[in-house]
Amino acid sequence: MTIDSAEAANAAIREASPALHEALSPLGRRALFPQDIPFQAAQARGKRYNGTIGQITDGRGGALALPSLAAALSGLPDAARNRALLYSPVEGVPELRRLWREWQRRFGVGDGPGLATLPVVTAGLTHSLAVAADLFGGEGRVVAVPRPFWGNYRQAFALRTGARMVSEPAYGEGRRWNPRAIEEALAGAGLAPGEPAVAIVNVPSNPGGYSPTPEEREELVASLVRVAEERPLVVLCDDAYAGLVFEEGIPARSPFWDLQGRHPNLVPVKVDGITKELAFFGGRVGFLTFPFETGSAVEAAIESKVKCMVRASIGSPVAASQVVALQALESGRAPEEVEALRRVLAARHRALQEALAICDPALLEPLPVNSGCFALLALGTEAREAGLTAEQVRRHLLEVWDTGLVAVGEEYLRIAHCSVAEEDLPELVRRLERGVEELVRDGAGV
C-alpha cells in the first residue's frame, strides 16, 4: 500500500487511532517517506536494466567488494555476504522483519488481541527511541518515566526534541517497586485537560533490574488506563532486556501486549533490538512496532513516517548486522543459545544477591531485583547521614579499589553483573562495601 501525502498518512492514522494522531509531534505530522531514490529504486527492483541505485555492483545485483573487506565477512554464505555488503531496504531486510515478529511473540501475547505491525528496522534500540522521540516528542511534550532511569532518555527526548521529562520515584514505601510512578509524574506535570503525553515503560528495567509480578503488572496497566481516561498516552515499551528474567512467576512477555485494547487513548509502541536479545551489542539493529494489524492502512502510514525518519537520520539501517542476526535466527538455534546465556546471567544474579544479602544495610540498601543485567543499590542511612553521594563512592572505588561502577543520580549505584564474572561478584561487593565504609568513617561526604 502506498501513502503518497502526509495528509493521507495522517488521515489513516486518525481513522485507526485518533489518540495516536493527536500525539504526533509537528515533525511527526510532516513526516512521509519521500518518493526519491530508495522509493524509485524499490519500484525498479527486478527490472532487466536497473540504473537507479548509487551502489557499486557487477550490474546483476552482485557486490563488487574489496577482497580484503569481503574476506572479513567470509563466515557468511555467499548470498548473505553479498547482502551484507550492499544497502539494506530502508525498512529492513524482509526475512529479518518476519523472523523478529515471531521472536517478539515467544513468551505469548497475554490476554490482549496480539496486534503488531511488521517491525521496522532501525540503527539499534536508541535509534528506535530517537525516531519515536521525533514522531511523538517535540517542544514542551511531557514524557513521564519513573526514576532512576537510563540517562540517555534525556538526550533522545529532551535535548534533541525539546520534550519535558517528568518523573517520580520508581520505588516507594519500603523500597518496593511502585506501579503508579508514571501516573503520579503526569499528575504533577501541569498538563492541560486532554493534552497528549508520552510514557516510557522499561521492563526489565535499567538501572533497576526489575520486572513486575503479575499483580504489579496489572496495577501498572490499570494505572496507565486511568491516565488514558484523561488524555492520549503513547507508552513506549523499552524492551531492551526482554527475556532476561531470573525468578519464578515473573512474566517475561512485553507490557506491549498487555497494554493493547485496554483503552482507545492508550497506545503502546514496542521498542526492542538485537543488542541484548541476541547479545550483539556491536550490531546496532533495533525495531519499532505498533499495535496495528499487518497489511492495514494505518500500518502503511506509520511505516512511511518511521522510514522517513530513518532515511533522514541514517540513510538506511546496517545490512551487515541484519544479515549476521538473520543467520542466528534462521539457524533455529537462537532460542536455546539465548536460554544458555540467560542461565549464565541467572547464576550471576543469584551470586550477586547472596553477596549483597550480607552487606551492612546502613551502608548499602539493595533494591528489589529479579531480571535484566543489573543490580541497583541505594546508599544506606549511615552513608546518607554522612552526606555521601554516589559519585563520591564511584570515584573512591576507581581510585582506591581498582573497581568501576556506575553512579546514578545522587543516591544510587548500579552493578552491571552482565559484564562481571560470577566468581568476581563477591569481591566486587566487598570492595564496594569497604569503600562506602571508609568514606563514612573518614567523613568524606561532609
Added chain:
Amino acid sequence: MTIDSAEAANAAIREASPALHEALSPLGRRALFPQDIPFQAAQARGKRYNGTIGQITDGRGGALALPSLAAALSGLPDAARNRALLYSPVEGVPELRRLWREWQRRFGVGDGPGLATLPVVTAGLTHSLAVAADLFGGEGRVVAVPRPFWGNYRQAFALRTGARMVSEPAYGEGRRWNPRAIEEALAGAGLAPGEPAVAIVNVPSNPGGYSPTPEEREELVASLVRVAEERPLVVLCDDAYAGLVFEEGIPARSPFWDLQGRHPNLVPVKVDGITKELAFFGGRVGFLTFPFETGSAVEAAIESKVKCMVRASIGSPVAASQVVALQALESGRAPEEVEALRRVLAARHRALQEALAICDPALLEPLPVNSGCFALLALGTEAREAGLTAEQVRRHLLEVWDTGLVAVGEEYLRIAHCSVAEEDLPELVRRLERGVEELVRDGAGV
C-alpha cells in the same frame, strides 16, 4: 582533555573560531557528551573489577556470543570478532579513526594548512549530515546547495531541523558547471547582515557526477570566500564519492583542504564514509572531521558535541562494520583494491559517454560528467516542448522498457552506472532514448 560543561565547550569553540560558534544552532549550543554510562565506563576501562557496562561478557572483556551468530563472523580473527560483537566507543574504534585520518589525506592536502581533527565515527554518511544538521541547522537556518541535489539533504536539514534550503542551478550557460551557485543562492535568500549560513559542497556530485577542474575549484573557493566576507559560513564537504575521478587533470582531493585558512568566517567540515570509499554500502560507517588541530581544546569541545548527538540518536556506532573496514585498511591492500574498482567504474563511465554521445540532443542533453557514480541527463528541447517530465519518462521506462532510472526534479534523469554492467549501458541508453522518443511522438506530455 575533558570538557565538563556546554559553556566550556562553547567558549573553546569561540576561542578557536568565532564563526563556527556563531553558526551553532540552539541544540548545537546545548550539546555536550553527558557524564553518564559511556563516560563512566570509559573511566573504568582496565580496572580489575568493572561492573559499568550493560553488555554481556565473560567478565574479562570477552563477548558471550550466541554460537550461531558468532559463526557468521568467523571470517574475522578472534580478537576482531570479539570487538565486532561488543559496543564500540561512542567516538569510534581508535585504530579505524587513525587509519581513516591517513586515508583522508591520500590525495594530498593542497596548499592549505592540512588541519583536521581525529574523525568521529557515525552511522554512515547520512548520519554525519544529520549530526551536522543538528549542530548547525535548526529553525530558519539557511542551507545553500546547488540544484539538482541529493533529495535527502532536504529530509536531514529542512524536515528534521526546520532549516530553509535555498538553491540555484548547478549548471549555467551552455550547461556548464557553475562554481558560483551557492553564492547566488545565498544572495537571494534574504539573509540579515552577518547572519550565519550553511552550504553543502558535494564533489564528485550526486546526481551530477561532476568534479570541478582546477580553475573551477579556485572559482568555487573564491566565491565562498566572498560569502565569508559577509557572514559565518559552514561548508559541509560531502565527500561521499571521494576518489572516483575518471578524467585527467581533475583533482581528487576534498575541497575541505582547499577551503581551510582562506577566511576566518569560512569553516569547512568534512563529511565522508566507508559506504562508497570502501564499497561497503551495508556497513553504515561515516565520519565527521573539523579543520582544527588534533589535541586542541576546540577539538575536544567539538568532539564532545558530536558524540552527544551520536549518543542521543543511535547510542553508539556499529562495531561490526568498523571492525570489518579496519581489516581492509590494516591489510595495506585497500589502495590497490579501491583503484581496481575505480578502473571498473572508469570503463563504465567511458562506455556511457560513448552511448550518450550518439543520442539525439533534442531528446536528451547529457550534462558534463567526469567522476562519481552517475551520469545526469536533462530532457532536450523537443522533450521539454512536448511538456514531458522526468517522472513521466521514468514511469514509461519501468512499464514499457523494463528499465529503471531515477527522476530528479522535473527535468533530469540520473543513470547510476555504478550498478549497471558496462556491456549493458549502450542498450540502457538506447531504451531511454527510444522511451523519450515515444513519449514525444505520442504527445504523452500534453
